[in-house]
Structure formats: structure tokens, C-alpha cells
Amino acid sequence: MRRILVYGVTGSGKSTLARRLGARLGLPCHAIDDLTWDPGWVQVSAEVQRDRVREICATDNWVIDAAYGMWVDIPLDRADLIVGLDLPRWLSFSRLLRRTVRNVVRHEPTCNGNYETWRTAFLPRRSILVWHFRSFKRKRRRMRQWHAHPDFPETVLIRSPRELERWLRTLPERTPDAGPT
Structure with a gap:
């Protein structure tokens, strides 16, 4: 496990889990929101997003905390x-x-x-809360399809915080200088 994609619905804890996995396994963690949003909430173009994600995924060690539909193919490969x-x-x-x-x-x-502001939190066109409802079924369906299909990388589905903690305890602890396994 040297290249890990953490995926889930909005608000599921992807970024937190990615940081924990990176720390535990000694892998660099990349926050996708930092690659896709510039200051002032300016969304980075799809082409630039793909270039940034491609650069990360070309390396041998990474944990990323999401996969936007416009470039999900890159980390999946x-x-x-x-x-x-x-x-x-x-x-x-x-x-x-x-x-x-x-x-x-x-x-x-x-x-x-x-x-985030009250306005951006609750304005229907920009609200991350509204986005949760718009994307929930699609993201859930996608990760379940990955889990069920043998052509995709190994997919672990975590269904509760308790299950997550149990799974994390099964992982080896490594330091960044421990080298690849």
C-alpha cells in the first residue's frame, strides 16, 4: 500500500483519514481541495486539476483524499x-x-x-451542505461499484467509525525513512 485513494461522500472524513493514513504509513498526503481551489474560491480549470493530480499520481507514494469525476481515472490507474x-x-x-x-x-x-461564510454555507448554489445531498447517491454508488468489480484496485468499504478504527489497527506503522515494503 503505497498509493491510496480515500473516497467518500462529502463530510465523511476523507481528509482526516488521509492524514491519518499518511502519518501511520509514512506516505505523503495531498489535500485535493488545495489543488482544485485557488484563493477567493476560484475553481482551478479541469485541465490544470488533471495536470496537478497526474503529477502527484506519477510518484510512487501518495495518499489523496478525494477523486473528482473529471479526473478520477488518474488515481484509479x-x-x-x-x-x-x-x-x-x-x-x-x-x-x-x-x-x-x-x-x-x-x-x-x-x-x-x-x-466558509454563512452565505456560502447555506446559499443553495454554492453550499457544501446542499452539495452533500446532490452527490451522496452518486458517490456511494461509485465506491460500491469499485468494491464489487475485480478490475478496480482493492477497495475497502468502511461503514462506521468503529469499523474504521478496527481496520486502522490492522495496518503497519511505518516512519517516512522506513523505505518501501
Whole structure:
């Protein structure tokens, strides 16, 4: 496991899990939101996103915390493992809502110096909360298809926080200088 794609619905904990996997396995972790959003919430063009993701995935060691449909083919071609966070909607949405409110109230940056506001959190056209509902079924269906199909990299589906912690305990702990296995 040297190239890992963490996938899941919005708010499922992909970024947190990717950081934990990177730290535990001694792999560099790449936050996809930092590659796809420039300051001022300017979305990076699809071509530039593909170039940035292609550059990361060309290396031998990485953990990435998402896969946008416009370039999902790139990490799928190189991933050793997909970890799908297939959590119930109530759990992922409650996490997302809590995180969004915390980020707005505390004025915490989310990516590349961008900040969520009450307006962006709840305005239907830009709301990450609305996006959760629009994308939930599609993302869930996608990760379940990967899990069921032998042509895709090994896919582990995690369905609860407890199951996630059990699975993490099965992984070896490595340091960055431990080298490849």
C-alpha cells in the first residue's frame, strides 16, 4: 500500500483519514481541495486539476483524499488501494454541518486561505451542505461499484467509525525513512 485513494461522500472524513493514513504509513498526503481551489474560491480549470493530480499520481507514494469525476481515472490507474468511507447519510451530514458551522464561527481557513461564510454555507448554489445531498447517491454508488468489480484496485468499504478504527489497527506503522515494503 503505497498509493491510496480515500473516497467518500462529502463530510465523511476523507481528509482526516488521509492524514491519518499518511502519518501511520509514512506516505505523503495531498489535500485535493488545495489543488482544485485557488484563493477567493476560484475553481482551478479541469485541465490544470488533471495536470496537478497526474503529477502527484506519477510518484510512487501518495495518499489523496478525494477523486473528482473529471479526473478520477488518474488515481484509479495507479492506486494500490481505495478506502471508501461508506458511512450513513445522517453521520456524514452531521459531521459536515458541525465542521461547517465551526469553520464559519471560528473563521478557520479551509483550503488555500479560503473561508466558509454563512452565505456560502447555506446559499443553495454554492453550499457544501446542499452539495452533500446532490452527490451522496452518486458517490456511494461509485465506491460500491469499485468494491464489487475485480478490475478496480482493492477497495475497502468502511461503514462506521468503529469499523474504521478496527481496520486502522490492522495496518503497519511505518516512519517516512522506513523505505518501501
